[in-house]
Amino acid sequence: MEIIVRGKNIKVAPNVQQLTREKLAKFERFNLKMTRVEVDYSEIRNPRVHDKDLCEVTVHLKGHFVKAHAASLDPVAALDLVIDKVEHQLTRLKEKKVDRSHPRRRRSAPPPALDDWVEEPMSPAGAAGTADATGNGHAQIVRTKQFAAKPMAVEEAALQMDLVGHDFYLFMNAESGRAAVLYRRRDGHLGLIEAVG
Numbered sequence: 001m002e003i004i005v006r007g008k009n010i011k012v013a014p015n016v017q018q019l020t021r022e023k024l025a026k027f028e029r030f031n032l033k034m035t036r037v038e039v040d041y042s043e044i045r046n047p048r049v050h051d052k053d054l055c056e057v058t059v060h061l062k063g064h065f066v067k068a069h070a071a072s073l074d075p076v077a078a079l080d081l082v083i084d085k086v087e088h089q090l091t092r093l094k095e096k097k098v099d100r101s102h103p104r105r106r107r108s109a110p111p112p113a114l115d116d117w118v119e120e121p122m123s124p125a126g127a128a129g130t131a132d133a134t135g136n137g138h139a140q141i142v143r144t145k146q147f148a149a150k151p152m153a154v155e156e157a158a159l160q161m162d163l164v165g166h167d168f169y170l171f172m173n174a175e176s177g178r179a180a181v182l183y184r185r186r187d188g189h190l191g192l193i194e195a196v197g
Helices: 014-030 075-101 154-164
Strands: 002-008 034-043 053-061 064-072 168-173 179-184 190-194
Touching (some): 002 014, 014 034, 053 075, 064 075, 064 154, 154 168, 154 179
Parallel strands (some): 002 034
Antiparallel strands (some): 034 053, 053 064, 168 179, 179 190
């Protein structure tokens, strides 16, 4: 397993790099075919933020990835916090893999049927924008991400969404070949939005 430690706009001390590698090497006990672990340290440059040191960890597995971040007063404390989050996600992933290979050992209820995941289109009244700090009534794009979307089943997209800890997940639906967004509804079920045309 390759461990990459980087600093975004900061220099990571050699002792922090060494400690990071030692702590992340323990992830191998999960036996989940990890290929690479990326650790990014950065500093939040906002005088109102108390926990300025940010640590972001991305674990690349075969067919999946797990991502988490945490902030604290120093980089090592942030690392410890993010390791707890990643270990929790890796434990959940391992349990799901065991549940799939041993169906009688299922601990949780099965996910809702796919028919229950599809939600009716939202009315234009529910799509109101938010105002930005300048008060001109338009939200600003403050971050842009790009990623390679591989075709996958809706069930796999739901698993990926849980692993990254987001309330939505953009993917290519393997059944339809279209771009789709899976999202978590307020009632706890999932919704699916799919591009047409």
